[in-house]
Amino acid sequence: MPITLKCHKGIGPAVTGRALVAADNFSARYDLDRGKGVFSRSAHKLFGQSYVGQVLVLVTAKGGVASAWMLREMAARGMAPKAIVFDRTNTILAQGAAFAELTLVDRFEAGDPTKLIRTGDELEIEPDKGLVTILNRD
Amino acid sequence: MRLSDEENTMLAGEHGPARQWAIRHQIAVGEFFDAPDFVPVGQAHIMADTESLGEAGVAWLEGLAALPAPERRVRIPTITDPRGLDFASYKRLRQTQAMAAIEARAIAAFEALGVLMTNTCINYQTILPPVRGEHMAFGDTGVVIYCNSVMGARSNFEGGPSALAAGLTGRTPRYGYHLEQHRAGTMHFAVRHQPRDLADWGALGGIVGKAANSYWQVPVVSGLQGVPNSDALKHFGAALASFGSVALFHMPGVTAEATTLLDAFHGRAAPAAVPIGSQDFEDFYAAYAARGDKVDVVVFAAPQLSLFEMAQVAELLDGRRVNEATSLIVATSPEIKSAADRMGLTQRIEGAGGIVAAGVCFYQSYAREMAEANGWQRLLTNSAKLVNIIAGYGYKPTLAGMERCIDSAVAGRVL
Numbered sequence: 001m002p003i004t005l006k007c008h009k010g011i012g013p014a015v016t017g018r019a020l021v022a023a024d025n026f027s028a029r030y031d032l033d034r035g036k037g038v039f040s041r042s043a044h045k046l047f048g049q050s051y052v053g054q055v056l057v058l059v060t061a062k063g064g065v066a067s068a069w070m071l072r073e074m075a076a077r078g079m080a081p082k083a084i085v086f087d088r089t090n091t092i093l094a095q096g097a098a099f100a101e102l103t104l105v106d107r108f109e110a111g112d113p114t115k116l117i118r119t120g121d122e123l124e125i126e127p128d129k130g131l132v133t134i135l136n137r138d
Numbered sequence: 139m140r141l142s143d144e145e146n147t148m149l150a151g152e153h154g155p156a157r158q159w160a161i162r163h164q165i166a167v168g169e170f171f172d173a174p175d176f177v178p179v180g181q182a183h184i185m186a187d188t189e190s191l192g193e194a195g196v197a198w199l200e201g202l203a204a205l206p207a208p209e210r211r212v213r214i215p216t217i218t219d220p221r222g223l224d225f226a227s228y229k230r231l232r233q234t235q236a237m238a239a240i241e242a243r244a245i246a247a248f249e250a251l252g253v254l255m256t257n258t259c260i261n262y263q264t265i266l267p268p269v270r271g272e273h274m275a276f277g278d279t280g281v282v283i284y285c286n287s288v289m290g291a292r293s294n295f296e297g298g299p300s301a302l303a304a305g306l307t308g309r310t311p312r313y314g315y316h317l318e319q320h321r322a323g324t325m326h327f328a329v330r331h332q333p334r335d336l337a338d339w340g341a342l343g344g345i346v347g348k349a350a351n352s353y354w355q356v357p358v359v360s361g362l363q364g365v366p367n368s369d370a371l372k373h374f375g376a377a378l379a380s381f382g383s384v385a386l387f388h389m390p391g392v393t394a395e396a397t398t399l400l401d402a403f404h405g406r407a408a409p410a411a412v413p414i415g416s417q418d419f420e421d422f423y424a425a426y427a428a429r430g431d432k433v434d435v436v437v438f439a440a441p442q443l444s445l446f447e448m449a450q451v452a453e454l455l456d457g458r459r460v461n462e463a464t465s466l467i468v469a470t471s472p473e474i475k476s477a478a479d480r481m482g483l484t485q486r487i488e489g490a491g492g493i494v495a496a497g498v499c500f501y502q503s504y505a506r507e508m509a510e511a512n513g514w515q516r517l518l519t520n521s522a523k524l525v526n527i528i529a530g531y532g533y534k535p536t537l538a539g540m541e542r543c544i545d546s547a548v549a550g551r552v553l
């Protein structure tokens with residue numbers, strides 16, 4: 001029986017994908033080399049790792065407003081994450097996800113998802129229902 | 139969300155596809171944040187530099203700009219944050235023709251939408267400051283936190299697409315800092331070491347921001363002696379928003395909604411204060427220290443400089459010359475640049491070897507490409523916000539007061 005986590009109703013389409021998890025935060029401008037598709041800020045816990053096509057599971061969104069444009073631009077080049085899961089987002093990433101039609105969820109009943117989901121987990125995200133399912137674990 | 143008759147007609151497409159996109163986008167965001175309805179806003183402020191927009195964003199804007207005028211023009215005063223490039227200085231910064239070309243396309247599209255190209259992140263000092271209680275749709279985190287806190291305006295961080303949507307519909311979903319219940323203080327900090335200059339104010343913002351670390355926290359800062367001026371609060375707020383994603387703070391006796399500590403917490407008892415002392419400041423600076431290193435570029439920006447900051451830079455450079463191996467860049471708004479030209483400040487700064495750029499703010503201007511084209515790595519600045527942002531672009535940033543930045547620019551190494 002897969003593990004199902006209840007969250008707030010989210011944004012974007014239902015997707016499945018592999019989780020990339022860190023107890024760290026997220027800004028497309030501060031943290032990424034968007035050309036190469038990797039985390040580029042050396043202090044970030046995912047420094048050097050590719051985010052393309054992954055389900056990012058992070059604590060919160062931070063920093064400037066640029067991410068609102070950047071998610072769509074990354075998606076247009078096929079260099080976006082598959083989805084973003086936050087403990088709690090700020091307004092910018094929610095707006096950016098809506099603009100990019102990228103899947104984003106937050107506010108989990110069981111608490112911080114970076115403590116519930118592990119890197120490598122296969123996730124099914126259903127924003128309309130407010131559900132994230134960990135398919136590979138019981 | 140509850141929609142008015144007019145909002146329903148926008149959603150049905152009766153006001154054209156631009157307003158239909160805008161209200162759909164706003165409803166998606168509003169429902170995500172459980173907004174009950176919309177609130178009319180007085181101004182919209184769009185962050186939309188071409189580095190962030192990319193080809194996809196510019197082409198999308200051009201699609202809106204091709205609509206008939208009644209369908210595409212914004213409904214409320216809508217202004218812009220700094221651009222990706224200043225046509226008067228981009229060649230000296232080794233930005234490319236391709237960057238200038240995409241910038242020109244973005245500007246043409248915004249102008250067709252009726253957007254006023256103010257190109258500034260200090261609109262609260264130079265364009266039209268909001269008044270207490272006025273609802274806004276402001277982009278640029280530094281603008282939002284200053285206007286919410288110092289002036290008592292009501293805005294969330296509105297990313298470029300959302301701010302443009304607000305310009306097109308004249309409203310924004312009522313959530314977050316539009317609502318009274320989110321504006322009460324949630325954390326308390328007591329300052330035991332008084333900031334001495336703008337870099338210190340930025341450092342204080344960074345220290346509080348790191349501790350707050352959430353859009354939904356409202357820090358209350360007490361223990362300050364005297365009243366900081368607008369530039370001090372500008373640097374404090376910009377760093378607090380950058381390090382912590384914070385959109386509102388209170389300083390009892392200083393900011394708009396907090397005459398007293400009790401006001402700041404909406405009548406509830408203040409929680410025990412976290413002290414901030416000289417060691418916290420020393421630790422903050424130490425994280426960026428690089429004494430003796432060659433300095434490649436000294437930047438005064440983030441936020442754009444006020445007229446008084448421009449005058450201070452000019453004063454400190456008088457009779458001196460920026461080292462040949464170092465670049466010195468000053469970024470300000472077009473309004474302040476015009477004043478600085480008229481008053482001879484630009485000439486004094488550029489006569490000493492600096493570059494004054496208008497309508498840009500350095501980090502929004504293809505910082506990675508500028509670093510590669512100019513061979514820049516070690517960056518020195520008095521902006522705590524900039525040291526936080528710029529490392530992701532491959533720079534090694536150091537924070538110092540304006541005087542030490544300029545002494546270092548002349549020496550060519552970090553003093």
